[in-house]
Amino acid sequence: MEAINIGDCQLYPARFEIERDGKVVPLSDKSTLLLSILFAHAGQDVSRQTLLDEIWTECIVSDDSLTNLVSVTRQKLKLLAIEGLIKTVPKRGYSMLLPSAVERPPKSIHKPYYFYGALLLVVIVLFVGLSTVINVATQPNLKQLKIGILPNVMTLDNSTPLHAEIKGTLLTNALMDSTASHSAAAVFSNARVNQIWENTHDFSALYNELELSYVIESQTLEQDNYYVVRLQLVNTKMSQVAQHRTFNISKSLISDNKSKIWERVAQIFVYSVFYDLGIFQQDKKHDANYICSLYVDQLRLYTDGFLEDTEEISNNGGRVCRQSVALNPQDLHVQRISSLFFFNLALNENQNVAKKQAHIRELDTIISIMRNVDSKSIEFAETYTEFLYLYLVDNTREMDVAELFKKIDILTQQQLKENNMSVEFARNVAIIKHYEAMYLHRDGVDAESAILYAIDIVDRGLALNVEDITLLHTKARIYKAWASIETANGRSPSTMLQHAVSIYKAIIVLSPKLPAVYDNVGNAYSSMAKWKAAHGQPYTTELNAALAAYKQTIALAPSFHFTYNNMADLYASLLETGDYNQKEYDYFLSEGLAAANTALSLKNEYVWAIFNSGYLHLSRTKESYALGENSLIPALECVEYYKRGLILKPSIVEAVAQQSECELYLAKQYLRQGEFDATSQHLLASRTLLKKAFTQNANYYSLAWVASEERLISAIVLFAENRGNDAEAALKQGIDYTSMAMNAKKDDPNAYFVRFRLFWLQHLIAPTAKYLAEIKSIHKSTLALFPHDPRNHFLAQMIQGNDYDQQVSDNYRHLILNSVLIDDIKLSALALPSSTIRRKALPTAD
Numbered sequence: 001m002e003a004i005n006i007g008d009c010q011l012y013p014a015r016f017e018i019e020r021d022g023k024v025v026p027l028s029d030k031s032t033l034l035l036s037i038l039f040a041h042a043g044q045d046v047s048r049q050t051l052l053d054e055i056w057t058e059c060i061v062s063d064d065s066l067t068n069l070v071s072v073t074r075q076k077l078k079l080l081a082i083e084g085l086i087k088t089v090p091k092r093g094y095s096m097l098l099p100s101a102v103e104r105p106p107k108s109i110h111k112p113y114y115f116y117g118a119l120l121l122v123v124i125v126l127f128v129g130l131s132t133v134i135n136v137a138t139q140p141n142l143k144q145l146k147i148g149i150l151p152n153v154m155t156l157d158n159s160t161p162l163h164a165e166i167k168g169t170l171l172t173n174a175l176m177d178s179t180a181s182h183s184a185a186a187v188f189s190n191a192r193v194n195q196i197w198e199n200t201h202d203f204s205a206l207y208n209e210l211e212l213s214y215v216i217e218s219q220t221l222e223q224d225n226y227y228v229v230r231l232q233l234v235n236t237k238m239s240q241v242a243q244h245r246t247f248n249i250s251k252s253l254i255s256d257n258k259s260k261i262w263e264r265v266a267q268i269f270v271y272s273v274f275y276d277l278g279i280f281q282q283d284k285k286h287d288a289n290y291i292c293s294l295y296v297d298q299l300r301l302y303t304d305g306f307l308e309d310t311e312e313i314s315n316n317g318g319r320v321c322r323q324s325v326a327l328n329p330q331d332l333h334v335q336r337i338s339s340l341f342f343f344n345l346a347l348n349e350n351q352n353v354a355k356k357q358a359h360i361r362e363l364d365t366i367i368s369i370m371r372n373v374d375s376k377s378i379e380f381a382e383t384y385t386e387f388l389y390l391y392l393v394d395n396t397r398e399m400d401v402a403e404l405f406k407k408i409d410i411l412t413q414q415q416l417k418e419n420n421m422s423v424e425f426a427r428n429v430a431i432i433k434h435y436e437a438m439y440l441h442r443d444g445v446d447a448e449s450a451i452l453y454a455i456d457i458v459d460r461g462l463a464l465n466v467e468d469i470t471l472l473h474t475k476a477r478i479y480k481a482w483a484s485i486e487t488a489n490g491r492s493p494s495t496m497l498q499h500a501v502s503i504y505k506a507i508i509v510l511s512p513k514l515p516a517v518y519d520n521v522g523n524a525y526s527s528m529a530k531w532k533a534a535h536g537q538p539y540t541t542e543l544n545a546a547l548a549a550y551k552q553t554i555a556l557a558p559s560f561h562f563t564y565n566n567m568a569d570l571y572a573s574l575l576e577t578g579d580y581n582q583k584e585y586d587y588f589l590s591e592g593l594a595a596a597n598t599a600l601s602l603k604n605e606y607v608w609a610i611f612n613s614g615y616l617h618l619s620r621t622k623e624s625y626a627l628g629e630n631s632l633i634p635a636l637e638c639v640e641y642y643k644r645g646l647i648l649k650p651s652i653v654e655a656v657a658q659q660s661e662c663e664l665y666l667a668k669q670y671l672r673q674g675e676f677d678a679t680s681q682h683l684l685a686s687r688t689l690l691k692k693a694f695t696q697n698a699n700y701y702s703l704a705w706v707a708s709e710e711r712l713i714s715a716i717v718l719f720a721e722n723r724g725n726d727a728e729a730a731l732k733q734g735i736d737y738t739s740m741a742m743n744a745k746k747d748d749p750n751a752y753f754v755r756f757r758l759f760w761l762q763h764l765i766a767p768t769a770k771y772l773a774e775i776k777s778i779h780k781s782t783l784a785l786f787p788h789d790p791r792n793h794f795l796a797q798m799i800q801g802n803d804y805d806q807q808v809s810d811n812y813r814h815l816i817l818n819s820v821l822i823d824d825i826k827l828s829a830l831a832l833p834s835s836t837i838r839r840k841a842l843p844t845a846d
Contacts, residue, residue, distance in 0.1 A: 002014060004036065004039060006035070006039055006085070006096075008020060008021075009080065009082065011032070011035055011036065011039070013032050013033075013036055016028065016029055016031075016032045016173075018032075018035070018076070018077070018080065019080075020080040020081075020082065021080075023079075023080060024189070024191075025076050025077075025079045025080055025189070026176070026189060026190050026191065027073070027076055028072070028173035028174070028176060028177050029170075029173055030055050030056075030069055030173070030177075031069065031072060031073040031076060031177070033054070033055050034051065034055060034069060034070070034073055034086075035073065035086075035096075037050075037051060037054055037055070038086065038094060038095065038096035039096055041095070041096070042095075042096045042097075043095065043096070043097075044095060045089045045092050045093055045094075045095045046093050046094055046095060047092060047093040048066055048092070048093040048094075049093075050093065051066055051093060051094065052066055053513075055069070056260070068177075068181060068263075069177070070086060070088075070094060071181055072177045072180050072181050073086065074086055075180050075181070076180065084097060085097060144183075144184060144185060144186040145184055145185050145186070145213040145214060145279065146185075146186055146188050146210065146211055146212045146213055147179050147185045147186065147187055147188065147212065147213065147214050147215070147216060148187075148188045148190070148193035148206060148210065148212045148214075148215045148216070148236075149172060149175050149176055149179070149187065149190055149193065149215070149216050149218070150193065150194070150197055150215050150216065150217045150218070151169075151171070151172040151175075151190075151218055152218065152219060152220075153197070153217045153218070153219065154217055154218075154219040154230055154232070155201075155217065155234070170262045171218055171220060171229070171262045171265065171266065172190075172218065173262075174262040174263045174265070174266035174267075175216055175218060175231075175266045175269070175270065176190065177263070177266070178263070178266040178267045178269075178270040178271070179216065179270050182270060182271065182274060182281055183281050183282075184274065184279045184280065184281065185270075185274070185279075188210055188212060192210065193206065193210065193212070193215070196209055196210065203215065203234060203235075203236040203237075203239040204236065204237070204239065206236045207236035207237045212236050213235075213236065213237070214233050214234060214235060214236060214242065215233075215234045215236055216231065216232075216233055216234075216269075216270075217230075217231070217232050217233075217234060218230070218231050219231075226248050226249060226250045226251060227248070227249050227250075227251065228246065228247075228248055229246065229247040229248075229249060229265060230244070230245075230246050231244065231245045231246075231247075231265075231269045232244035232245075233273045233277075242273070242277060243273035243276055243277065245268075245269050245272070245273070245312060245316070246312055247265055247312055248311075248312070249261060249265075251559070264294065264297060264298045265298075267294050268291070268294045268295060268298060268317075271287065271290065271291050271294065272291050272294075272316060272320065275287050275288065275291055275320065284327060285324075285327045285328055288320055288321075288323050288324035288327055288328075289324045289327075289328065289331075289334045289337060289338075291317075291320045291324075292317065292320050292321040292324045292337050292338055292341055293337050295313055295316075295317030295320070295321065295341055296337060296340045296341050296344060298313060298317075299313060299317075299341065299344040299345060299348070300344060313345075314345055314355070317341055317345075318341070318342070318345075318362070321337075321338040321341045321342070322338070322362070324337070324338050325338045325365075325366060325369065329369060329373075330373055332370060332373055332374060332377055332379040332380070333379065335366055335369060335370050335373075335379065335383070336370075336379045336382065336383060338366055339363055339366045339367070339370075339383040339386070340386075342359045342360075342362040342363045342366070343359075343363055343383075343386045343387075343390065345359045346359035346360050346363065346390050347390070356394070360387070360390055360391075360394070363383070363386075363387050363390070364387065366383065367380070367383055367384055367387055370383060376414070376418055376420070377420075378415065378420045378421070378422045378425055381411060381414075381415050381420065381422075381425050382422060382424045382425045382428060384411065385408065385411065385425060385428035385429055385432065386428055388404055388407060388408060388432065389428060389431065389432055391404060392404060392432060392435055393435075401436075401439055404432075405432070405433075405436045405439075408429060408432050408433070408436075412429050412457070421460055421461065421464065422461070422464070423461045423464055423465055423468050423470065423471055424470075425461070426457050426458055426460055426461025426462075426464075426471060427458070427461060427470055427471055427474045429454075429457045430454040430455075430457045430458045430461075430471075430474050430475075430478060431454075431474060431477070433450050433451075433453050433454035433457065434450075434451070434454050434477065434478045434481050436450045437450035437451045437454065437481060437482075437485065438481060438484075438485075441485045441488065447485055451478060451481070451482050451485075454478050455475065455478055455479075458471055458474055458475045458478065459475075462475075467510055469507055469510060469511060469514070472503050472506060472507050472510075473507065473517075473520075475503055476499075476500040476503040476504055476507075476520065476524075477500075479496045479497070479499040479500040479503070480496070480497065480500050480523070480524065480527070482496045483496035483497045483500070483524075483527060484527075487527075487531055490747055492531065493527060493528070493531055494528055494531070497524045497525075497527055497528050500520075500524045501521055501524045501525070504517050504520050504521045504524070505521070508521075513556060514556075515552075515553045515554075515556035515557035515560055515563075516553075516560075518549045518550070518552040518553040518556065519549070519550065519553040519560065519562070519563045519566065521545075521549040522545075522546045522547070522548075522549035522550040522553065522563070522566060522567075523546075523566055525542045525543075525545040525546035525549060526542075526546040526566065526569075526570045528542040529542035529543045529546055529570065529574070530570070530573045530574070530577065533573070533574055533577045533578035533579070534577040536579070536788040539574070539578060543570070543574070546570060547567070547570075550563050550566060550567050559602050560602075561598075561599045561600075561602035561603040561606050561609065562599070562606075562608075564595045564596070564598040564599035564602070564609070565595070565596065565599040565606065565608050565609040565612060567591070567592070567595040568592045568593070568595040568596035568599065568609060568612040568613070568616065569608075569612050570592075571588045571589070571591055571592030571595065571616070572592050572612050572615045572616050572619065574588055575588050575589060575592070575616070575619040575813075576619065578813065579811050579813060579814075580811070580812055580813060581810050581811070581812050582812045584812070585623070585812045585813070589616060589619060589620060592612070592616045593613065593616050596609045596612045596613040596616065597613070600613070605648060607645050607648045607649045607652075610641055610642075610644050610645035610648070611641070611642065611645045611652065611655050611658075613641045614638050614639075614641030614642040614645065614655070614658060614659070614662070615658060617634050617635075617637045617638035617641060617662075618634075618635075618638045618658060618661060618662055618665075620634040620638075621634040621635040621638055621662065621665045622665070622816055622820055623816055625665055625668065625669065625820060625823060626815070626816040626817075626819035626820045626823065627819065628823070630669065631665055631666075631669045632666065632669050632670075635662050635663075635665045635666045635669065636666065638658075638659075638662035638665075639659060639662045639663060639666070642655055642656075642658060642659035642662065643659065646659065651696075653693055653696075653697045653700050653702070653703060654702055656689055656690070656692075656693040656703070657690075657693070657700070657702035657703050657706045658702070659689060660686040660689045660690050660703075660706045660707075660710070661686075661706050661709070663682045663683075663685045663686035663689070664682070664683070664686050664706070664709055664710055664713060666678075666682040667679045667680075667682035667683045667686065667713055668713060668823075668824070668827060670682065671713065671716070671717065671827060671830065672823070672827065676717060676720070676721070679713075679717060680717060683710060683713060683714050683717070686706070686710045687710055687714075690703055690706065690707045690710065694707070699740065699744055700744070701741050701744040701745040701748065701751075704737045704738070704740040704741035704744060704751070705737070705738065705741040705748075705750045705751040705754060707734075707737045708734045708735070708737035708738045708741065708751065708754045708755070708758070709734075709754050710734075711730045711731065711733045711734030711737060711758075712730075712731070712734050712754060712757055712758055712761065713827075714727075714730045715727045715728075715730040715731045715734065715758075715761065715831070716761070716827055716828060716830050716831045717830075718730060719765065719830070719831035719832075720830045720831060727831070731758055731761065731762055734754070734758045735755065735758050735759075738751045738752075738754055738755035738758065742755070746785070747785070749782060749785070749786045749789055749791075752778060752781060752782050752785070752786075753782070753791060753821065755778055756775060756778045756779065756782075756795060757821075757824060757825065757828070759771050759774040759775050759778065760775060760798070760825065760828065761828050761831060763775060764828055764831065764832065765831060765832070775799065776799060778795075779792070779795045779796065779799060782795065789817070790811070790814035790817055790818055791817055791818060791821050793818075794818055794821055794822065798825070
């Protein structure tokens, strides 16, 4: 049925219109849906959560969005003289009165003449009294301005056209709703505005025929991986652009938030341009604060790099938020909102260092104002902890972290003493204490007390609101940090990760459509799978749970680039440490590369996906080398990915070590082919990378063991070139590097097996009892520390003088590990005068 009859009104869902007595009022899609849902449950209460779930099926929004929608819809109904159709049910939701209860406003009732005389006298008295207190300057818009919307139109604009233009239906609806919600504006029928415009293309016609004061023009253009949204307010009488804004929004942000982002853009545009024109919803103080809060909400949508740039928000939002601070210097609530704007700007990953520090200085200014008003207030405490957090995560400046943590402890104790606690303060303190735990662990100090302190603070916040999702997220994050500390200490992280998963599942019960929560569940299960794989335990259950959670994330948010990267990281880790057959290896590799490529297609310069792509190509390089195939192509791809990533983030030491390892596989491939010049070239490239990284990270494990490998390959080349003294020096340096690596990390076998090869080469060149004893000692250590490592069998064969036989196994990783070690040992033959290495037992020590 085309129309839904609500009393004497007709609602047309397909046309997004409502009609009464021949008068038609256009509705947004969401206003139409709201009325349809309430009519379907006429006479019954409909909860706010039900309406949120039914109306915003494609994204998660706050309660404010529903409140605003109801307000806008009621204003639309008023245009048809409909009052009381939507009833607010306190602490519950809304209901629609039965159609029989919907009535027109009562017609005029004749009163006696003396009634009107008395009424006139009252009006005169009131007017005289009120005229002395009304300040017209503070509210110039005593009469509502008539506003029209012209979608997909951009006149009076000389800017260069971009790529394809798209239809902005959702944006148009959002602009209508936002304009209608402003007390100083009335939206004129969109159909009539468009009709006159199509016939005349003349703003004066809109002014003369419809008495429109302004027209809002909108245009959405596609450019690469983002949209350019242009909005301008045109003065119809003057045919001049009064205000304009441009928003650059990534496609991933729009696809995951759909109408939500358009609502935010429309609200910011409408309220900010009216504010700049001196047209206020209430007054300048109130509107400045409200607009600043809109910018804060907009920034919160732009987490995780979704925002293409923040120039528009930074400039216009910063200006309004600064004005709000100046207009309300004694209002801590207003100062708090402005502080959140600059805090979120500083956190944005796309900000350069200079801009970030400028935002931090703005925040520092607000803190000084708040301190003068009330340094013991919870608003000040919330803002100051966020300020300290920014300093904590700012790696561009030197700081005394111990002093920073001390300040947090003093402030927290002060607030607890005053019995001051809020959800935001609890979250901020807990996050900083979580960082303190990580710092303590890094310095070799027991971090459990800091972790427990953080959990206690979170629980105090949850006592205020047990269903606060941000606090629950924080608590889960702390347990994940605890799990990483357990892993680093050689203990199973499963208990802590299960705690985290339980908390995330509690969040899902509260809000089942938050994609980031499913992503975090996937990460927790992924960490369990990685740990079990590294310790030779079955990991299939955890792997499947992780993938299921990631797939649920993608179903809710197809453009979550970091979820695809998390999948790539999981596959890459399993290739390094898990047990699998050849079919599983091929699956892990192909799925990992596909996930990394998808992440990069969604965010081209996403550095972690670039590094994971490099790591997956490193795995492919090892397989090719182990199978005796030409490993040059995957090794070169590996190098290129790491080069690209290190341009973006040159400080990632692990990536430097892995690029160096790729260079070494190139060197070994060329060495196997007898091309000594190319071998030396890639050895130099590896050595240069390592040398630069060592100047800043002298004790980093990965740098040390890769450096020991480089010294070993260099020694082989030097022996082959009859440079024995240089070769001996390289071997000694290599042995020193393995000692450094083994001291830095005792639970990784790489350094031990390189050390074995270093002494094996020395014993091969000049057999001695000393070298033989070292070889046997290393083998004893690998058996004790890594009993499940398949290479132990090969070391035993070498010591016993047996042939290099491969054990038959379905474990493809074992095959690759053994084959790489065998080929590496065979390369040592080039260090001897003869071209082949005799397979014989090690000489017995005298």
